[in-house]
Amino acid sequence: MKHKLIFNAALGIATEVLYAMCIILLGYIVSFSFFFKI
Amino acid sequence: MILRPRLNDIKIIGYYLGRISIGLGLTMFIPCLLGLFLGEINPAFDFLLGIEATFIFGLILMSICFTEENPNWMQGMIVVSLSWLVAMAIGAIPLYLSGHWKSFLDACFDSMSGFSTTGLVLVQDLDHMSFAHNLWRHLIIFIGGQGIIIVAVAFFVKGFSGAFRMYVGEGRDEKILPNVVNTSRFIWMVSIVYLIFWTIILGLAGILEGMQPFTAFFHGACIFMAAFDTGGFTPQSQNILYYHSAVYEIVTIAIMILGALNFKLHYNVWMGNRREIIRDIEARTFFCAALLVFFITALGLSQGNIYHSTIMVFRKGFYQLISAHTTTGFQTIYTDQFVKEWNDLSLVGIIAAMAIGGAVCSTTGAIKMLRIGIIFKALIQDIKRIIFPESAVVIKKFQHFKEILLTDAIVRSACLITLAYLILYALGALVGMLCGYPFLYALFESTSAAANVGLSVGITNAGMPAFLKLTYIIQMWAGRLEFMSVFTLLGFFIAAIKGK
Numbered sequence: 001m002k003h004k005l006i007f008n009a010a011l012g013i014a015t016e017v018l019y020a021m022c023i024i025l026l027g028y029i030v031s032f033s034f035f036f037k038i
Numbered sequence: 039m040i041l042r043p044r045l046n047d048i049k050i051i052g053y054y055l056g057r058i059s060i061g062l063g064l065t066m067f068i069p070c071l072l073g074l075f076l077g078e079i080n081p082a083f084d085f086l087l088g089i090e091a092t093f094i095f096g097l098i099l100m101s102i103c104f105t106e107e108n109p110n111w112m113q114g115m116i117v118v119s120l121s122w123l124v125a126m127a128i129g130a131i132p133l134y135l136s137g138h139w140k141s142f143l144d145a146c147f148d149s150m151s152g153f154s155t156t157g158l159v160l161v162q163d164l165d166h167m168s169f170a171h172n173l174w175r176h177l178i179i180f181i182g183g184q185g186i187i188i189v190a191v192a193f194f195v196k197g198f199s200g201a202f203r204m205y206v207g208e209g210r211d212e213k214i215l216p217n218v219v220n221t222s223r224f225i226w227m228v229s230i231v232y233l234i235f236w237t238i239i240l241g242l243a244g245i246l247e248g249m250q251p252f253t254a255f256f257h258g259a260c261i262f263m264a265a266f267d268t269g270g271f272t273p274q275s276q277n278i279l280y281y282h283s284a285v286y287e288i289v290t291i292a293i294m295i296l297g298a299l300n301f302k303l304h305y306n307v308w309m310g311n312r313r314e315i316i317r318d319i320e321a322r323t324f325f326c327a328a329l330l331v332f333f334i335t336a337l338g339l340s341q342g343n344i345y346h347s348t349i350m351v352f353r354k355g356f357y358q359l360i361s362a363h364t365t366t367g368f369q370t371i372y373t374d375q376f377v378k379e380w381n382d383l384s385l386v387g388i389i390a391a392m393a394i395g396g397a398v399c400s401t402t403g404a405i406k407m408l409r410i411g412i413i414f415k416a417l418i419q420d421i422k423r424i425i426f427p428e429s430a431v432v433i434k435k436f437q438h439f440k441e442i443l444l445t446d447a448i449v450r451s452a453c454l455i456t457l458a459y460l461i462l463y464a465l466g467a468l469v470g471m472l473c474g475y476p477f478l479y480a481l482f483e484s485t486s487a488a489a490n491v492g493l494s495v496g497i498t499n500a501g502m503p504a505f506l507k508l509t510y511i512i513q514m515w516a517g518r519l520e521f522m523s524v525f526t527l528l529g530f531f532i533a534a535i536k537g538k
Binding site for chain 1: 295309325340348356360
């Protein structure tokens with residue numbers, strides 16, 4: 001039970017970091033498209 | 039007929055205010071011990087004096103106002119609003135004694151800026167500040183970000199039935215767990231797990247950039263506290279620009295985004311309900327709003343032809359945008375660059391991001407994404423009502439941990455708080471203009487203070503008028519508490535004067 005909680009929390013942290021990274025990536029794509037006037 | 043407050047009301051308010059003050063005083067032992075450990079004797083004494091003053095104040099209040107009664111809604115709200123003002127004064131004592139602030143008002147300004155997780159500063163010669171004082175600056179952000187009442191309930195004050203009323207008074211109306219004490223402890227658990235995780239990453243990044251290991255991890259911990267609690271203080275005067283590190287910038291963007299998420303969302307995702315991060319109205323609104331306002335900012339930067347590479351648009355434009363949207367206030371450009379390089383359109387994008395803010399039940403300020411999402415959904419619902427035949431029944435729902443029916447009461451509540459924030463932004467801008475600043479800059483700084491952001495176009499400095507400092511202090515306080523407890527305090531004073 002305790003192992004499952006820790007595993008879920010670790011996956012949760014990974015999910016949240018992935019969410020943040022998606023926003024960062026999209027921010028970079030928008031920066032890129034503006035710089036090259038796409 | 040308004041009833042005049044009874045002596046018993048004042049006793050209950052005073053007693054709980056005393057208890058919370060002592061709880062805050064105990065947190066000063068952390069920088070005090072760090073000072074003693076590093077041989078910073080004078081700073082350690084500053085904190086000992088602060089602890090002494092806090093304990094005397096708290097014990098006097100507790101003994102004069104001793105009661106065993108629990109606070110009701112009105113008393114709980116007043117305790118919250120007053121405890122933030124008391125915390126400001128208590129937190130300012132060691133800051134002022136350090137000699138880095140020109141006056142006690144300036145120290146109070148920075149203290150309120152820290153507790154409300156704003157990040158506007160009036161500090162002098164920050165680069166030569168002791169480790170103990172620097173830790174305290176960031177610790178007050180950590181305490182204020184979670185909530186002073188959350189700290190008191192989680193660690194120092196035994197659970198009492200009025201705790202939920204105070205929890206709501208701090209601008210958090212969402213309970214994660216059925217018990218407020220457990221909710222407070224979960225909020226602290228998330229923060230401490232992330233503190234350890236991100237301090238290690240930021241510390242290693244600092245070492246890679248050539249910093250000494252102790253300094254790297256100290257800066258890592260401070261930067262984490264300021265980023266996750268969306269505060270915006272840094273140990274160096276040049277803010278994040280000091281590090282000149284792309285790794286540092288990407289890591290802090292990630293931490294700021296995590297800090298802007300609802301603690302209840304953290305709970306759901308950590309407990310295995312990971313899909314909630316793509317279903318929740320707030321997470322979706324943040325995703326869309328961040329890209330939309332960055333589009334406006336990037337358009338402005340593109341028109342101004344300011345940055346000459348993609349990476350610079352990203353590191354300067356997108357960084358400032360996320361810092362504004364999460365209400366953190368980290369800067370990778372100089373304050374002067376906002377005024378001299380950025381054009382009006384890019385500043386409008388940043389102001390819009392600051393005004394929207396992060397999630398409810400997070401450490402962010404401003405209107406909040408839940409309310410923006412609700413208003414947007416209500417707008418769509420009304421348009422559908424007009425377009426569809428009169429006999430059609432238009433039902434709108436939104437996902438916020440469960441499917442919720444969009445009712446008029448929910449829309450009304452969201453609109454009222456949004457309106458209150460817009461009025462607060464406008465009032466601050468008006469005072470800024472009265473003090474002689476141009477409209478756009480006055481609006482920028484006012485929104486930054488009221489939305490607890492901390493980005494600055496240079497108006498905030500030790501030389502600005504005292505009246506403007508007081509205005510920003512009130513804005514930071516009211517903005518952080520989301521008005522309800524502030525309005526209750528005003529009502530209490532009116533009742534004391536006009537009541538029968």
